[in-house]
Amino acid sequence: MKNVLVVDCCIRRQGRTRELMEAFIAALPEHCVVTRLRLDEENLSCLTGAFFEAREALLAQGKLDHPRFRYAHQFAQAEEIVVAAPFWDLSFPALLKVYIEQISVDGITFHSAHGGLQGLCKARHLVYLTTRGGVYTGDPMEMGSRYMEAMHSFFGIKDYVCIAADAMDTSRYDGKALLREAKDKAAALARTF
Ligand SMILES: Cc1cc2nc3c(=O)[nH]c(=O)nc-3n(C[C@H](O)[C@H](O)[C@H](O)COP(=O)(O)O)c2cc1C
Numbered sequence: 567m568k569n570v571l572v573v574d575c576c577i578r579r580q581g582r583t584r585e586l587m588e589a590f591i592a593a594l595p596e597h598c599v600v601t602r603l604r605l606d607e608e609n610l611s612c613l614t615g616a617f618f619e620a621r622e623a624l625l626a627q628g629k630l631d632h633p634r635f636r637y638a639h640q641f642a643q644a645e646e647i648v649v650a651a652p653f654w655d656l657s658f659p660a661l662l663k664v665y666i667e668q669i670s671v672d673g674i675t676f677h678s679a680h681g682g683l684q685g686l687c688k689a690r691h692l693v694y695l696t697t698r699g700g701v702y703t704g705d706p707m708e709m710g711s712r713y714m715e716a717m718h719s720f721f722g723i724k725d726y727v728c729i730a731a732d733a734m735d736t737s738r739y740d741g742k743a744l745l746r747e748a749k750d751k752a753a754a755l756a757r758t759f
Contacts, residue, residue, distance in 0.1 A: 568759060570598045571644035571689075575605045575651035575662040582697040582734055586748055587650035590695060590729075593753035601640070608637075610664045630673050638671040646759055647689045647723065649714060653698035653730075657710040666717065675721050685722015691759075692718040694728045695752060697745065699735035727755060 572591060576584040591600060611617050624632050641647065651658040669675055677684045694714045702708035711728040718726040731748035733739035 568598050568645045569643070570594060570600050570646040570648065570759065571640060572600055572602045573605065573647065573649040573662075573665065574602055575649065575659055575665070577606065577652060577659055577661070581652065582731060582745055583650050583652045583695065585745065586695045586697060586729070586731060586752055587648070589749035590648060590650075590693070590752040590756045593756035594759055595757065598646070598759055601644075603637075603640070605661050605665050608665075610661065610668060612664045613667050625672065628673075630671070634668075635671055635674060637665065637668040638674040641669040641721075642675045642687050644687075644689050646691050646693070647687075648693045648695065650695040651710065653696050653702065653708075653710050656702075656707055657713060658696070670720075683720065685720060687721040687723050689721075689723045691725045691727060692721070692723045693752075693755065694726070695730075696728065697731040697734050697748070699733075701732045701736070701739070703730055703732050729755065 572587065574584075574587065576587060578584065594600065613621065621634065624634070649662070651662050672678055675685070675687055677686055692714065694711055696710055698708075711730065715726045715728070729748050729752045731741075731745045733744055734741045
């Protein structure tokens with residue numbers, strides 16, 4: 567059995583990013599046990615005010631078993647991680663950043679020591695699935711996949727793979743064909759898990 571965490575930040579219920587994510591999940595072998603985390607159903611809060619102060623106090627007391635750190639433990643323990651999010655404002659929806667705030671916990675997903683940072687996550691891959699209105703693959707203005715790639719190193723996850731469907735909203739390209747191509751790539755990768 568392999569435990570696969572799917573972090574669903576697709577936002578649109580019937581969108582292209584969700585279609586890409588479902589193609590990936592459907593192709594996973596039988597030995598994969600999928601946990602879907604729908605971020606829009608988790609009622610996540612960003613780190614401000616008393617919510618932030620309470621977190622700092624728990625960390626100072628070393629209370630890493632507090633329920634509010636459950637997302638960080640879940641992320642750290644997953645054997646494979648898939649994150650699906652559309653390309654918004656050159657990166658991804660703020661909801662995903664709020665989730666990243668929840669999972670970035672010193673002592674659970676990473677460790678800061680005198681020699682620098684060390685990732686503590688078990689996952690073999692961080693797979694990032696996204697669809698974009700324009701064409702941004704390889705463009706320095708693209709900061710969604712590039713950010714997630716940096717986070718995979720931060721968390722100590724071995725491999726990073728981004729599968730993107732570009733040009734979803736431009737008539738200069740065949741968006742349907744590009745989405746189909748991305749879904750095929752996603753399914754092919756999922757079959758290797
Ligand atoms: C709030 C919002 C922001 C967006 N920002 C960008 C952007 O910066 N660049 C871009 O190329 N497309 C942008 N798009 C278009 C989406 O990336 C594109 O339509 C994508 O396929 C949406 O995925 P979905 O069908 O899963 O919702 C944006 C769309 C929305 C709704």
